[in-house]
Amino acid sequence: MAVRMAIVGATGLVGQTLLHVLQERRFPVRELRLFASARSSGQYLYFEGERLPVEPFTPERFHGLELSLWSAGAALSREYAWHIAQRGCLVVDNSSAWRHHPDVPLVVPEVNADALHAHRGIIANPNCATIQLVMLLAPVARRWGLRRVVVATYQSISGAGWKGIRQLYAELAQTSPEDIVAPGGIAYTTAFHRLDAEGWSEEERKIIAETRRILELPTLPITATCVRLPTLGGHAAAVWVETYQPVALPELRTLLSRQPGLIVLDEPKAQLYPHPRMVAGRDEVFVGRLRPDDSVPAGFSCWIVADNLRKGAATNAVQIAEALVTSVPRSTAEPLR
Amino acid sequence: MAVRMAIVGATGLVGQTLLHVLQERRFPVRELRLFASARSSGQYLYFEGERLPVEPFTPERFHGLELSLWSAGAALSREYAWHIAQRGCLVVDNSSAWRHHPDVPLVVPEVNADALHAHRGIIANPNCATIQLVMLLAPVARRWGLRRVVVATYQSISGAGWKGIRQLYAELAQTSPEDIVAPGGIAYTTAFHRLDAEGWSEEERKIIAETRRILELPTLPITATCVRLPTLGGHAAAVWVETYQPVALPELRTLLSRQPGLIVLDEPKAQLYPHPRMVAGRDEVFVGRLRPDDSVPAGFSCWIVADNLRKGAATNAVQIAEALVTSVPRSTAEPLR
Numbered sequence: 001m002a003v004r005m006a007i008v009g010a011t012g013l014v015g016q017t018l019l020h021v022l023q024e025r026r027f028p029v030r031e032l033r034l035f036a037s038a039r040s041s042g043q044y045l046y047f048e049g050e051r052l053p054v055e056p057f058t059p060e061r062f063h064g065l066e067l068s069l070w071s072a073g074a075a076l077s078r079e080y081a082w083h084i085a086q087r088g089c090l091v092v093d094n095s096s097a098w099r100h101h102p103d104v105p106l107v108v109p110e111v112n113a114d115a116l117h118a119h120r121g122i123i124a125n126p127n128c129a130t131i132q133l134v135m136l137l138a139p140v141a142r143r144w145g146l147r148r149v150v151v152a153t154y155q156s157i158s159g160a161g162w163k164g165i166r167q168l169y170a171e172l173a174q175t176s177p178e179d180i181v182a183p184g185g186i187a188y189t190t191a192f193h194r195l196d197a198e199g200w201s202e203e204e205r206k207i208i209a210e211t212r213r214i215l216e217l218p219t220l221p222i223t224a225t226c227v228r229l230p231t232l233g234g235h236a237a238a239v240w241v242e243t244y245q246p247v248a249l250p251e252l253r254t255l256l257s258r259q260p261g262l263i264v265l266d267e268p269k270a271q272l273y274p275h276p277r278m279v280a281g282r283d284e285v286f287v288g289r290l291r292p293d294d295s296v297p298a299g300f301s302c303w304i305v306a307d308n309l310r311k312g313a314a315t316n317a318v319q320i321a322e323a324l325v326t327s328v329p330r331s332t333a334e335p336l337r
Numbered sequence: 338m339a340v341r342m343a344i345v346g347a348t349g350l351v352g353q354t355l356l357h358v359l360q361e362r363r364f365p366v367r368e369l370r371l372f373a374s375a376r377s378s379g380q381y382l383y384f385e386g387e388r389l390p391v392e393p394f395t396p397e398r399f400h401g402l403e404l405s406l407w408s409a410g411a412a413l414s415r416e417y418a419w420h421i422a423q424r425g426c427l428v429v430d431n432s433s434a435w436r437h438h439p440d441v442p443l444v445v446p447e448v449n450a451d452a453l454h455a456h457r458g459i460i461a462n463p464n465c466a467t468i469q470l471v472m473l474l475a476p477v478a479r480r481w482g483l484r485r486v487v488v489a490t491y492q493s494i495s496g497a498g499w500k501g502i503r504q505l506y507a508e509l510a511q512t513s514p515e516d517i518v519a520p521g522g523i524a525y526t527t528a529f530h531r532l533d534a535e536g537w538s539e540e541e542r543k544i545i546a547e548t549r550r551i552l553e554l555p556t557l558p559i560t561a562t563c564v565r566l567p568t569l570g571g572h573a574a575a576v577w578v579e580t581y582q583p584v585a586l587p588e589l590r591t592l593l594s595r596q597p598g599l600i601v602l603d604e605p606k607a608q609l610y611p612h613p614r615m616v617a618g619r620d621e622v623f624v625g626r627l628r629p630d631d632s633v634p635a636g637f638s639c640w641i642v643a644d645n646l647r648k649g650a651a652t653n654a655v656q657i658a659e660a661l662v663t664s665v666p667r668s669t670a671e672p673l674r
Contacts, residue, residue: 148632152489152575154527154564172509188569189614190491192626195605199628221632225575225640227491230567232525238489238562268532277526289529291536295485295558303562 002030003325004065006089009072010034010045010054013161014094017314018069019047021283025318028325033065036072065089067324069317085121090324092123092317096202099124099210106213109319110261111138116323123320126214127206128312129153129226129235132304134214135285135311136239139259140252141215144298145244148221151207154236155228156276157186159308168230182228191228201226233280235308238289242299249292252300256287261311266290274305282307283315339367340662341402343426346409347371347382347391350498351431354651355406356384358620362655365662372398373409402426404661406654422458427661429460429654433539436461436547443550446656447598448475453660460657463551464543465649466490466563466572469641471551472622472648473576476596477589478552481635482581485558488544491573492565493613493645494523505567519565528565538563570617572645575626579636586629589637593624598648603627611642619644620652 009015015036022029032047034054041056055061057076062068062084070077070093077097085091098104105115106124111134116123126134133151140146157164160181170177171187182191193201203226212220241247257264265274266288274286289303306312346352352373359366369384371391378393392398394413399405399421407414407430414434422428435441442452443461448471453460463471470488477483494501497518507514508524519528530538540563549557578584594601602611603625611623626640643649 150487150577150632152562154491154566183608184610184612185614188567189612190566190568190573191612192608192610195608195610197606199603199605199626223577223630223632223638225489225626225638227573227575229491229527230525231527236527236564238564240487240560266536268536269534271520271529271532273521273529273532275521275526275528277522289536289562293560295487295560301560301562 001325002028003067004031005029005067005069006033006035006062006065008035008057008068008070008076011036011040011043012071013158013165014071014309014313017309018071018317019045021310021314021318023048025322027318027321033061035061059083062087062089067321068092069321070094071313071317081122090121090123092125092320092324094125094313094317096127096206098122099126099206100213106210107320108134108214108316109323110135110259112214112216113323116320123324125313125317125320126210127203128159128308129155129203129237130207130210130214131312131316132235132285132306133207133237133239134211135259135262136256136287136302136304137211137215137241139255140241140243140247141217143255144247146215146217146220147242147244147298149211149242150240151222151224152238153207153224153226154231154238154276155226156231156233156235156308157182157191157228158232159228159235165232186228186230188230193226193228231276233278233307234276234305235312236274236276236303236305238301238303240293240299240301242293242296244298246298247300249290249300253290261285262287264288264290273303276305279305279307281310283310285311338662339365340404341368342366342404342406343370343372343399343402345372345394345405345407345413348373348377348380349408350495350502351408351646351650353382354646355408355654356382358647358651358655360385362659364655364658370398370402396420399424399426404658405429406658407431408650408654418459427458427460429462429657429661431462431650431654433464433543435459436463436543437550443547444657445471445551445653446660447472447596449551449553450660453657460661462650462654462657463547464540465496465645466492466540466574467544467547467551468649468653469572469622469643470544470574470576471548472596472599473593473624473639473641474548474552474578476592477578477580477584478554480592481584483552483554483557484579484581484636486548486579487577488559488561489575490544490561490563491568491575491613492563493568493570493572494519494528494565495569496565496572496645502569523565523567525567530563530565568613570615570644571613571642572649573611573613573640573642575638575640577630577636577638579630579633581635583635584637586627586637590627598622599624601625601627610640613642616642616644618647620647622648
């Protein structure tokens with residue numbers, strides 16, 4: 001049951017990773033079309049040894065396609081995704097455009113695959129930092145209950161796409177970057193995502209709102225500070241989890257070790273813990289630094305790291321696509337409310 | 338009232354910064370001796386235009402000296418500081434050796450200068466990340482009371498000294514570093530300080546224990562995760578402060594702005610916030626990202642940054658020395674308990 005499909009935003013950092021992940025996971029591709037902005041068209045990319053042209057994005061080109069993986073920004077998704085889905089081409093959208101629409105499931109397959117069944121043609125891929133966080137929190141919530149979560153992220157500048165990586169390399173080479181994604185610089189320093197008038201970044205608001213939605217805990221007390229770093233390979237986060245019931249660390253380790261898609265790497269005596277460069281190219285979420293938190297009645301702290309372009313974006317999108325083609329009926333696409 | 342004094346560990350990163358800070362602040366130096374390990378002796382360093390020899394450390398060389406600023410590691414301080422202090426040469430020690438001795442005040446002058454009066458010859462300079470944290474917490478504790486503190490640090494690899502900086506530059510240049518302070522690498526990634534068998538780093542334990550001691554809140558609920566980064570110029574920290582009384586953000590801003598040694602730089606609309614590269618060479622602690630924390634009954638979150646070699650080490654030590662020569666009687670040096 002191979003699929004006629006497209007990648008929207010194929011030349012971007014996530015688009016390129018989608019090509020890799022589809023090949024690695026042997027996704028049943030019957031036809032693959034690559035869409036990008038007019039600027040990128042004329043380029044060619046390789047998929048399973050075949051040279052594919054990058055076509056400019058137009059809604060007409062989706063004719064006959066059954067599935068599309070989008071990573072081309074919220075503006076494009078807001079404008080076109082619904083129309084494309086209505087015409088029968090499923091949309092797995094990596095942008096923030098549809099993540100809180102009641103008819104659009106927001107899905108991390110290991111956490112809430114069931115939510116997929118309610119889709120009407122669009123499925124939203126969560127924010128990168130949120131995905132790795134809910135992979136940790138979901139089993140903890142089920143076992144001990146979540147009282148409060150505090151998150152400090154350590155995010156790769158690759159989260160800003162090629163522009164972010166180019167700014168980092170340009171600054172390290174002491175040349176002028178073409179595009180500036182971190183106005184105060186990123187080499188040898190830290191930056192925040194763009195701040196709004198209230199002093200929050202959208203990234204921080206996403207982590208809070210999306211975590212609540214995915215875990216179906218709409219009033220979960222959760223707060224976050226998101227920081228961009230001159231790192232590559234993955235996003236990390238220091239997480240403090242307060243629970244309703246006391247957490248026994250050995251049980252926590254066992255529970256997390258058994259969770260599909262999670263790898264516990266926590267050997268302090270050997271100075272072994274996950275870090276961004278180590279997880280590059282891996283599809284799992286890594287957990288280390290598991291410690292009791294004596295500053296609360298019940299809880300623990302830990303450190304999570306995942307390849308932000310893979311599990312944080314492309315891999316999760318392909319996992320959603322896999323679930324759609326294998327277990328979710330494809331005929332549910334009705335007009336969105 | 339100029340002072341005959343010495344720097345112990347003069348060729349180290351903090352030692353060099355001590356030389357700068359003593360000059361900048363016009364510390365009343367009558368005589369300056371520079372001590373370092375035998376490996377560094379034979380070198381010369383400049384102070385106020387004068388070329389000074391670096392001498393090997395021996396206790397005999399302290400004869401006639403009144404004050405010494407130490408930054409040469411805990412082992413040397415543990416072995417010699419008490420003997421030197423007993424002979425009448427005050428010791429301001431930047432190592433962790435004496436920070437919890439009941440007769441050794443642990444001092445951040447803007448926070449607990451009064452504690453200096455109880456000294457018996459040794460004054461301990463706190464851990465770098467702790468200094469900037471208590472600068473924030475002290476006024477908050479006095480005004481609203483501290484219920485709990487959560488800290489995630491973003492620390493410069495320069496905290497590991499020249500070796501740390503050399504490892505970073507070597508990795509960026511794709512050459513082999515001479516010394517490895519971060520076994521998993523530091524360029525483009527994160528690292529932890531050395532972990533103990535229980536999974537904590539000494540840095541994390543220092544922040545917890547030293548903050549409690551300096552604030553005289555021995556049971557303060559506080560937890561920390563300390564992370565080293567490929568950054569230079571300063572240490573940063575994301576801090577969540579839970580208070581007993583609700584905090585009005587405007588009042589918090591005013592309170593912090595008036596605190597000596599603190600600078601509030603928090604203009605989200607202009608994307609203005611402190612970051613490590615920005616604070617390099619500054620003696621103040623910078624505070625930004627002040628936000629309400631709706632996940633607790635009363636509290637706020639923020640972001641603090643300070644030059645870890647200055648306020649986190651050299652500047653704080655020189656401020657202690659200034660207080661000693663101006664306001665604290667020098668005759669209190671009695672045998673330690």
